[in-house]
Amino acid sequence: MRPLDPRLLRYARATRAYLAATVVLGAGQAALLIAQAVLLADAITGVFLDGFSLTFADVLPLIAVVAARAAAAWLQEVAAARSAAAVKSELRRRLLGHLAALGPAHRTPAGEIATLAGHGLDALDAYFARYLPQLVLAVLVPGILLVRLVPADLIAGLTIAVTLPLIPIFMALVGMHTEAQNRRQFRLLARLSHHFLDVVAGLPTLKLFGRAKAQAGIIARISADQRRHTLRTLRTAFLSSLVLELLATLSVALVAVGIGLRLVSGELDLATALLVLILAPEAYRPLREVGANYHASAEGLAAAEEVFAVLETPLPAAGTAAPHDGAIVFSDVEVRFPGRAGAALRLDATIEPGEVVALTGASGCGKSTTLNVLLGFVAPTSGRVAVGGVPMTDFDPDAWRARIAWVPQRPHLFATSVYRNIVLAPDTGDRAAARSAAVQADADGFIRDLPLGYDTLLGDAGAGLSAGQRQRIALARAFQRDAPIVLLDEPTANLDAATAAEVMTAIRRLARGRTVVIAAHRPELIALADREINLSRPRIPVGV
Structure with a gap:
């Protein structure tokens, strides 16, 4: 797993406004989540222990909180989509402008540039729409929830605090392997695009000399390599998601078993137990989704790295004087x-x-x-x-x-x-x-x-x-x-x-x-x- 690349902040100004909006909306969603859990736990306790009969007026605050959470999530999606579009546009403009300034001396093949500026940067959508919001929520939500859970139940709060860091550790170990695979996959796709472009450009000559079928075989072989690499990357993504889901499930189960035992022995009241049971999975969920969404965004990050490599290529020294006539x-x-x-x-x-x-x-x-x-x-x-x-x-x-x-x-x-x-x-x-x-x-x-x-x-x-x-x-x-x-x-x-x-x-x-x-x-x-x-x-x- 990798945090936000600081070069995105340097080369794409739209990222900064989006990050600020994501932090605000993420904190708001965490606060609404706590409010929803408290209202839900109080309602269930009132029905089962006190025999209350819930009316629409009693449920209205809960409905309002759920609607507010949905609205915040929708606003975050809208902000992510617009920010991703702005970032891609800015990076494409900078990439093509820098390539024009470098001129023909920059020897990156045209097919690779086309793949990079097209499909490669389009993959940043997953990074901005899913991965980046979850990266912020993975820091905000568990911290805010623990602030509420520790005073309510110290043992459950400490259990969550101890088991939470295990997920980022496993994500980092899995992410390093996945990142390398995605980088290889993207480079193979760029090579395939470049070779295909060359074959199409030279197709009349190849047909003239009877070499078209040989090139078709080469493209088929590279395509097969690309397919194998893609399936290998997907297999890694699915297995890593399984590992993270299993780890989070076991952690929630550990919290739930402790709550159940203390609830049966009378050490814990039902309202607190319900509050912890509702909030405990929500504390792990942002971290699980960071791991899952990372795989969806890894291709975009690999493409962004290639873009940054071009943007960081120094331009030839340029003067400011007006040209002279002469020999x-x-x-x-x-x-x-x-x-x-x-x-x-x-x-x-x-x-x-x-x-x-x-x-x-x-x-x-x-x-x-x-x-x-x-x-x-x-x-x-x-x-x-x-x-x-x-x-x-x-x-x-x-x-x-x-x-x-x-x-x-x-x-x-x-x-x-x-x-x-x-x-x-x-x-x-x-x-x-x-x-x-x-x-x-x-x-x-x-x-x-x-x-x-x-x-x-x-x-x-x-x-x-x-x-x-x-x-x-x-x-x-x-x-x-x-x-x-x-x-x-x-x-x-x-x-x-x-x-x-x-x-x-x-x-x-x-x-x-x-x-x-x-x-x-x-x-x-x-x-x-x-x-x-x-x-x-x-x-x-x-x-x-």
Whole structure:
């Protein structure tokens, strides 16, 4: 069993208000529980010993107390539901914002992120709606009940006080084992989601090479592992609940036997005996429910830990200065990644304003890494990058990236209209600039041939367009952005010769008056550049 993670208070402000409401409502429920027990014990004693005939007026206070307890429980459920929704929303917003700030350098697979932000955080509902209220009640209710029970019956009060700590001890022992199992289960689910996403994305290629059935077998094997882990976790949860229920039942039985013996011997009156018998199970119930609800919330806690691990990943150092114009100078730049033996990039070079430079070399030599360094997504391990004589780390990252148009090898298109995919903003009604950008990117012709032209809705990842059409939409974005620096990452990869020629014609237009850095393999694409920088060479002299 684990108490409230303090990081929830740090990252989700809605948790604090909910905790305060839970404490107030929990104390109120405990007080109402005592009032209910006293009224019930007095009513039963009056009927059986004094021969009273209960009227509606006699029962009305008891009905009112029961109704008040139900209302308090309902308010707690409402507060839990709203708080859980607010906490999940805040954590999702922080998670996605932090991932955006980290950029592509953060290498958590997309499938795992999707599982974490979706199903993983949804599991926090059980934590806030059931576990957290019971955690508060498990502290408040037994303490308040003992304050009432000890003066009424010292022996029963001491028996409850001695046996109560046994339940948290057993919960802690069982909880450590269950927590480890839930963490493994969640990670296996994230791995399954990531693998399934990769298979779906690459399904056309797998079908082309006849490997789809092999991947189906791998997914079936991972799914079987997930099922076994889930059943193992459920078995542990059921057995641990049985242990806690058995321990609480034996403790209540011990109290009941002592009361029965003293009641028969005349050492205890019936009203006190009934009061203790009614309140004794209620003293153990919150602790039993904490153990039972912990298993329901363990998956959410495992997901929250993964979220906190991302949120606690330090962001790259960021400056506040406005970007400068001038040459881009790489001075003894070296980039190393954890777990990789050699350097991912070694570079000494100068790129003059208005120059078109092609980055060439074998795969893995650092072409994409160079672009990520310029985008500010990867920080050099040593050396520095300066623009106009000012270190790039001094620039405000958002202001610097506003001066860059980036066209990746596989541009992502959203499930919205073609127009909004070009401008990447809400429809403002002024479409002249977007159409002009599409004309310069040689995209206007095929866009006008679509059923609704610029208003045609695309599927996810640009479904409905060919690879060349998606690439020209990405170039239209670059024309629309009209930034002084353009970064192109293999823009003609996976395109046939005719389509690649059309894309390169658009790139020539885009390069006019701009600083362009192209990661390139194709000789015809390299020929567009003013100069080539071969990253496979040991060192590249500055200015060469």
